[in-house]
Amino acid sequence: xxxxxxxxxxxxxxxxxxxxxxxxxxxxxxxxxxxxxxDAGKKILKIIDEQGWSIKGIISTHSNADHIGGNKVIQDRTxxxxxxxxxxxxxxxxxxxxxxxxxxxxxxxxxxxxxxLAKESVVTEIEGNLPEGLEYFSLNGHFFNMIGIKTxxxxxxxxxxxxxxxxxxxxxxxxxxxxxxxxxxxEYLKTLDGKLYIPSHCEVTENISSLIEINKNKIYExxxxxxxxxxxxxxxxxxxxxIFDEYNLVMNLNQYLLIGSTxxxxxxxxxxxxxxxxxxxxxxxxxxxxx
Numbered sequence: 684x685x686x687x688x689x690x691x692x693x694x695x696x697x698x699x700x701x702x703x704x705x706x707x708x709x710x711x712x713x714x715x716x717x718x719x720x721x722d723a724g725k726k727i728l729k730i731i732d733e734q735g736w737s738i739k740g741i742i743s744t745h746s747n748a749d750h751i752g753g754n755k756v757i758q759d760r761t762x763x764x765x766x767x768x769x770x771x772x773x774x775x776x777x778x779x780x781x782x783x784x785x786x787x788x789x790x791x792x793x794x795x796x797x798x799x800l801a802k803e804s805v806v807t808e809i810e811g812n813l814p815e816g817l818e819y820f821s822l823n824g825h826f827f828n829m830i831g832i833k834t835x836x837x838x839x840x841x842x843x844x845x846x847x848x849x850x851x852x853x854x855x856x857x858x859x860x861x862x863x864x865x866x867x868x869x870e871y872l873k874t875l876d877g878k879l880y881i882p883s884h885c886e887v888t889e890n891i892s893s894l895i896e897i898n899k900n901k902i903y904e905x906x907x908x909x910x911x912x913x914x915x916x917x918x919x920x921x922x923x924x925x926i927f928d929e930y931n932l933v934m935n936l937n938q939y940l941l942i943g944s945t946x947x948x949x950x951x952x953x954x955x956x957x958x959x960x961x962x963x964x965x966x967x968x969x970x971x972x973x974x
Contacts (some may be wrong), residue, residue: 684726686734689879689887690836692816700749700883702727703832703840706736707814713740715832715840716883717753720797724753728760742809742817743767744842745829746774747858748781748801750883755802766809768819770827776806785940798937824865825858837878844868845894847885851901855930859945862902862952869899909949913959916969922946 685697686704696702700723703715712731717724731738738761743751746767754765754775767775774780778801782790785799794800809819809830816835822844823829832840846857859865872895880891888894905926912925923946927934932942950970953959961970 684730686730687887689881690834690838693834693836693838695840695881695887696727696730698723701840701881701887703742703834703881704731705814705817705832705834707739707816710736711739712736713742713814713817714738714757715742716744716750716842717741717757719749720752721756721802724756727753728757737761738763740764740766740814742813742819742832743771743775743806744822744831744840744883745826746771746778746781746801747826747843748778748797748799750842751775751778751801751804752797754804758804764812765804765806766812767806768809768828768830771829772806772808774827775801775804778803782940785944793936794940796937799940822868822871824861824863824868826860833877837876839875839877839880841872841880841882841891843883844872845882845885845891845898847882848894848897850884851897854932855901856905856926856932856942856945857901858941859902859948862906862948863955866899866902869895906949906953909946910953910958910972913970913972916962916964916971918967918969919943919947919950922950922970 686694687697688694692706694704698718700716700718705713738757740763741754758765782794782799786794818833819830822831822842825843829842831842872891879887879889881887908929909922912922923943957973959970959972961968
């Protein structure tokens, strides 16, 4: 982990999940997200300690485990406030909801791994509780009520609203909860006018326009592939297998849950757009494109 200053009050820790830091005074900071587990939380604490700062609060952009994994250890050691918005607050307080939601029922023990299940923490609604110098804005689509954070230095922390070109070229699919809202968020990002943008899983950049297009184009590519697969009546499992085969991806439990849920989000979007229909035959749910 490397601490990098990007504004008078704004820093970030370069990490697989980038961590934001904002100084509210000479000695106190708020951090934005906390990494994927307690080890990440301990490393954040060490870096903050080395600077002689204290953590007054954590802002959770959303409740995915790789963004709230360090919450508990940091809160236990500092008694800091944790802020989250709406449904994300509920999931952050009750992290069993994430693997349960992805699986569709109570998750068996292999699903309850650190990539999908964080530790519980005490969470406060962000509305009305942000310190001066910080603003939050909605970035819906990736998860229920994901937010981004703008600092007084015109630095925008964008959570998982954008994925890097390298990630997209390697994995092709990235998690989406609501395709329509995600596309709306990409359009919204075009309106931002900041000095610097820090997505959670991308390099810091002064310009996100090309990244927006890369993310959007991949979404439409995936939709086209699903639409083609549904030329004939097919089950969800067949669609999922075809997508994995098309992109030479290897199925495992976490990918089955995350990408499976994402494919269902695409199916919802295509049904609501009157491009796909579904029906039940021989006790199977079948998907087919509209002629």
